[in-house]
Amino acid sequence: MEKVKWGPLILAVILLGFIGHGSYASFTPVDNYLIACGSSKNLTFQGRTFVPDSVQSSIVLKSQANSVTAVSSSTALPPIYQSARIFSGIASYKFEIEQEGRHWVRLYFYPISNSSHDLTSASITVVTDSFVLLNNFTFKNYNGSYLFKEYAINVTSDTLTLTFIPSNNSVAFVNAIEVVSVPNEIFPDQALALSPSAPFSGLSELALETVYRLNMGGPLLTAQNDTLGRTWENDEKYLHVNSSAKNLSVNPGNIKYITAVTTETAPNLVYSTAESMGNANVSNGNFNITWVFSVDPDFMYFVRVHFCDILSTSLNNLVFNLFINSDIALESLDLSSLAGDLNVPYYKDFISNSSADSDVLTVSVGPDTMADVTNAIMNGLEIMRISNGAKSLDGLSSVESLLPQPPTKRNMIGIIIGCVVGASVAVVFIILCICCFVARRSKTPTQGHPWLPLPLYGNSQTMTKMSTTSQKSGTASCISLASTNLGRLFMFQEIMDATNKFDESLLLGVGGFGRVYKGTLEDGTKVAVKRGNPRSEQGLAEFRTEIEMLSKLRHRHLVSLIGYCDERSEMILVYEYMANGPLRSHLYGTDLPSLSWKQRLEICIGAARGLHYLHTGAAQSIIHRDVKTTNILLDENFVAKVADFGLSKTGPALDQTHVSTAVKGSFGY
Known part of the structure; x- marks a missing residue:
């Protein structure tokens, strides 16, 4: 790996740690326990003061x-x-919690040699009220001198109990404990799972353990430089090939935070350094920077990737791909387009397993061969283990199996009442289901063409044939898909919320398939929501073709499909939102400012690149058949993207001499 001079950057880190600490103090945790276990005096470590466990009034130490x-x-x-x-027996620290939510739980271990016990042989188990954090750990099987563990636990009561359990007739010990509040927005409840690609919900009910936290291309950062007391290590030892990466750095003051990303997400000292390709503009499209991590294959992992375009000198030049293991996590990532400017932080969360049947997890970035600049960067990376079905972060034992608790009389009464109530509810539910089934069977079929829900199974990228019979036959059109690559599955209520119940003021256009609305997702992402009209035979045909095409196509100059909704017999597609609308509205018929000649040329080139990809880049060439100014859309940076594939056809095979080019189409989004 090519080196940069870290002297000025390290000096900046030191200065920020001393004179700039106030700038990092924007977050003040409500719960902030820093406990020096066994100490008789206050201790200062990494700029923070730890107090003895014997004098802290808000914690209770109990020991058998x-x-x-x-x-x-x-x-x-x-x-x-x-x-x-x-x-020497089971012991616990009970902390009073003033604010429920995620808390850091940090544990420090070092086997002091001159104690009356052989702490190197101690076998330590640590549990919370619900989760197993550590199970039968011993320094005998550990290569390091110190053990530091960091967990993110969602506390849902007014107390948190940490219990230490000696195992194998030994003792347990701990040197220091932290229990510190975490801002609610730091950890989401949902992230994108990979292989297969689908939303993963319920993270707030799970425990996380930090396994790796890296400052790409930069020096070690400690709690003195992080408002949440985190440690960020340099990434060099995890690089698969050292020469594949080159350090980048800018003045930390150049980093521009926006509302969605704050210094609590990651400090500017992370976003102001990065690794870029050691040999930029290489002709080999398979060239990647890869980091390799040892993991436990029995667990899933929360992966957060931090980016900030500190490389480019102009917008929309740096476009690259992100891979986690063999899965493409982000394709054609245009940082400046997503962030809105250069030097603006951006991050993305994923859920991943280790590589197939191995104990390795890899993260890679590589260039998009269609981009103007062939390069890729990464600024920071966090990998956290997710608790398993036993609510454990270490092994398969549950808290109940490690701390058996005999049921009390009150618990037994509760169990009996719960069983009776549960059985009653189950009976009522079954009766309701039978009634609904009978009622549906008795209804006469309605006129028109209702849609069947999309059954998505497997991981095939092939879509089965769609049969659409005419209205004369009286048979409903039937769509069947066998793909999980359509993107996110939206609930109908999410679509209703995003479009304010299909508010007509958000209407963007009307086409043969249906109406298109502007929408806003929960995370603030702007989208275009295409809602089909089930009575439009033309719309059904276009909808079929749209899915057939978009499920196979991904390109910077083609409008991307984000997801779909098939709930309540609806057929709804969700696309990326193109803020500047169709090219037509910028040429005539509106009061919008005229496009410059440079913008016009870039739009022409972008549309041409999209069409060229359709003709030559796909597995089988595709003829759009409806290229017009209303079907060339412009994003917020006036990047052109070809849209509306409803009238497209696959190109001719070798034994074909002709493809229909009959005039088709209608105005709309």
């Missing part, structure tokens, strides 16, 4: 046996590891 303390006389040890509390 007497606990003892151990203190090291070695001044070479960091202060946080110079004392410990040792338990």
Whole structure:
């Protein structure tokens, strides 16, 4: 890996740690326990003060046996590891929680050598009220000198209990504990799962453990440089090929935070450094920068990737791809287009497993061969283990199996009442289902062409044949898909919320298939929502072709399909929103400002690139058949994208001499 001079950057880190600490103090945690276990005095570590566990009034220490303390006389040890509390029986710390929600739980372990116990042989298990954090850990099987563990636990009550369980007739110990509030917006409830690609919900009910947190191309950052007390290590030792990456850095003051990304997301010292391709503008499209990580294949992982375009000198030049294992996580990522400007941070969350049947997880970035600049960057990376079905982050044992609790009389009464109520509800539900089934069977079929829901199974990229009979036959049109590559599956209520119940003021256009509305998703993403008219035979045919084409096509100059909704017999497609609308509205018929000649030329080139990809880049060439100014859309940066594939046809095979070019189409989005 090519080196940069880190001297000025390290000096900036040091100065920010001392004189700039106030700028990092925008977040003040409601719960902020920094506990030095076994210590008799306050300790300062990484700019923060830890207090002895014996004097903290908001925590309660309970132990089945007497606990003892151990203190090291070695001044070479960091202060946080110079004392410990040792338990010969089950013991717990109970913390009063003022604000429910995610909390950092950080544990520090070091086997002090001059204690009366052999702490190197200690076997330690640590659990919370609901989750197993550590199970039978011992320094005998550990290569490092210190053990630091960081967890993100969602606390849903007014207390949090950490229980330490000695195993194998040994003792348990801990040197220091942190329990600190985390801003609610830091961890989402939903992220995009890969292989297969689908939304993953319910993260707020799971525990997370930090496994890796990297500052790409930059030095080590500690709690002094992070408002949430996190540590970011340099990425060099995880690079698959050192020479594949080159360090980049800018003045941290150049980083421009927006509403969606704050210093709590990651400090500007992360976004102001990056790794870029060591050999930019290479002709080999398979050239990637790859980082390799050892993981436990029995767990899923939360992966957060941080980007900030500190490389480009103008907008829309840097376009690249992100891969996690063999899955393409982000395709044709245009950072400046998503962020709105250069030097603006952006991040994306994913859920991934390790590579197939291995203990390795890889993250790669590589160039988009269609981009003007052949390069790729990454600024930061976080990988966190997700608790499994046993609510454990270490093994398959549950809290109940490690801390058996005999049921009380009150619990038994509750169980009996719960069973009776549950059985009653189940009976009522079954009766309602039978009634609904009978009622539906008794209804006469309605006129028109209702749609069947889209059954999506498997991971095939092939769409089965669609049969559409005419209205004369009285048979409903039937659509069957076998693909999970249509993107996100939206609930109908989400579509209603996004479009304000299909508010006519949000109407963008009307076509043969139906109406198109502007929508806004929960995360603020602007989208175009195409809602079909089930009585339009022409619309059904266009809808079929639209899916057949878009399920196979991805290109910077083609409008992308985000997802769909098939709930309540609806057929709704959700596309990326093109803020500047059709090219036609910028040429005539409106009061919009005229396009410059440079803009016109770039729009022509962009549309031509999209059409060229249709003709030559797809597995089988595609003839659009409806190219006009209303079907060339412009995004917020006036990047042209070809749209409306409802009248497209696949190109001729070798034994064909002709493709129908009959005039088709209608005005609309």
